[in-house]
Amino acid sequence: MEKLVKLQIDGKEVHAPAGMNLIDAGHLADVFIPNLCYLKGMKGFGACRLCLVEVEGMKSPVIACNTKVREGMVVHTQTEKVRDIRRFILDLILAIHPLDCMTCTKAGICKLQEYAYEYELKGTSFTRKKMGYPIDQINPFIRRDPEYCILCGRCVRVCKEQGTNVLDFIGRGINAEIGTAYNKSLRESGCTFCGSCIDACPVNALPEADRWRKGREWEYKKIQSVCLLCGSGCDILVSVKDGSIQKINTGEKPGSAKKYICAYGRFGYDCIEERTKLVSPLKRVKGELRETTWKDALSIVAGKLKDAGKNTGFISTAGIMNEDALALKKFAKNVVKTKNFDTTLSLYSDVHSLRDSQSALITNSDLLVLVGLNPSQWNRVLPALDASIRKRVNRGGKLIVMNSSDTRIEEAAMLSLKGDELQILKGVAKALIDRGLKADKQLKTAVRDAEITEDMEKAAKLIAEADRPILFTSPSLFDAAANISLIKGRVIAVGLESNARGIALAGLSTEGKTYKEMVNDRMKVLYAVGEVPLTSRPAADFLVVQTSHFTDLAEQADIVLPSTTSFETEGTMIDYLGRLKHINQVIEPMGLTKSHRDILIALSKIIKPAIKKPTDAEIKKMSKGKQKLAFSPFVRKEGFDISPHEFIEAVNASVLKGRRLSWLKEALAAVAV
């Protein structure tokens, strides 16, 4: 695979990996071959012909996107001949294009504009044709305007590859267009409004619905960050102008097919502007919550905490950053001196499963195995995992699904094993051992009596033959699935919240009462951090809620401390694949909000001893788990039976209640009937 091939592109010597196409090889030497239909990461499609280049020794030009590098190849990308062809193609495209760059939202990053400029085309020499296609704008996310479409097919390919299959080429010849089945609106076509097509489109045919006059690309400051709304923890690119967020794209460069983000991650940022966003501390006076100063609020809370001491409970979500988690643990243990600190993580996982999960990359794996997991782009349970798996499968990877219930992802699977996951795992382990793979004694003994069905045998064969298999498992089945990885492959438990792994590695897990116990027992002070998904007031005597939005729980608090959202704070998190990711602050904190860690540090200065902000070194250290797995019995860990879908909706309630995302829920419900 990694063999290097030497070739020459426009006189420059290039060493490119065998199998690479000429467009990518050109990049290695800073030669940029024009293209409209190529998507980095996908096979060349050959639709636009703009990437034609000349190769010495070949009679006619070849398309660079679908031509592989060969030893000794001599490539010319700018000959008069190919430049003429490109000019002709662009001329044709301009004949069916609106040409309104002066007001076009995409001006500045539009590929057509870029090439028209380069090839000095002010317009077309053909008769211009207006197709008169209707615009689809009955959704608040995406404006689909086929009039601008240049039929490159990029949107079709990304939508297909990730498995949503909404868009396709409709009709043929001069009447060909991009459309949906039965020409319906996106809203009625099963579209999930992930916006992958927005990122893929090189022109203005698929912009965000609200982009009109929200600023041109070159006016935006672009900041790389991470979405913290679910266990996928996707990379995002935030565009900021005049101190507020204008749009969010995937963290990948435009024109790349690599990354996916869902509608929550792309459009959920407007929760920042909702009325429910907290901007100042509140305290309860005569039964009502009223604004107060930080000084007042902190001294009240500090007094209560000093008083309650070990009868204090801290509950938090697992969507807070590493820095906040470490500060919270120190604050609880060393300042308030209580053993009661726990997170929502304990509702769906034990700490060990996430902490001891291994690291791996989906894009590198040739076989993915899903154990008891049901990711779905449609109800947005780990949607990015669903999309990544489907993409991997469409690029030649294989998928095995093991689940006791029906899943939608099994439609992409080569093999779907239905039934009790423990029996399946045992059978597969035994079949692997029977095939002669090495395993330790205990494991061999544990599976001695396992029954091997035909499908288990097939699964074992696939695992045995794969180079880099990864098992993704629900935390409750981690130990059982890890046994397979002791024979072959890697194993990763997937949590529901973005920083579940970071929380587990930070050890923010109770040494006293659990999350559930703290909610139900009568704590002297209960201190909730983040969007804790409780709707009724816990039994506590005094309730402190530290959160960014006026949640159901905040409404019932005695003191509300306004915290920043991830857009207003810098920090780190660890995603489900084990990568330590940096979250950049993209906007200034709104109103009087402070980060979780800063609030806790301020409190510690009053209560004493004062704690410090966790250092980078501390974060680095915690991010490296031990990950030494050993045999453990095939059991399912009990007590983790929450509905992932409901849970994710509950911890993101204030984001989902935003104007746009609530439309999503209604619209999809309407289609589902």
Add this chain to the structure above:
Amino acid sequence: MKVEEIDVNRQIGRIGEILNAREKKRGILIQALQQIQAALGYLPEESVQELSKKLNLSMSEIFSVASFYRMFYFKPRGKKILKVCLGTACYVRGSKNVLNALEQEFNIKSGETTEDLALTLETVGCVGCCGLAPVTTMNENVMGEITGSGKLKAIIQSIRE
């Protein structure tokens, strides 16, 4: 033929031996669509929905393939299908007037079907009977030399029946 009666393996025949499952399904797609249309006159969304599940091909993909061919219809068609020839010979001899008259009479545009499903009005380019221009076909029958209002009236009358 109903969607549930479609048997992928039987219909694909011997050629199926060298195709994988997905190729097989794509392979019979056109045939399956033809069967649905033969039975129902067009391709109703619900039937295509069923087919989509059965073949594990997405709706958009099936629609894309079907829309490529002019022989498939996605809306119910009229009992009578009238095709006014707009080929050169017919055009010169006034077929546009015939089309306009029919459009007005039934209050539909070319390509549309009346609400009572009595008529679908379409146009074609040369049906090969230029000697009879202007020509219109009704279902499979060719009607030529529609010059006076008499012939047109008779056609309208026969649709109204």
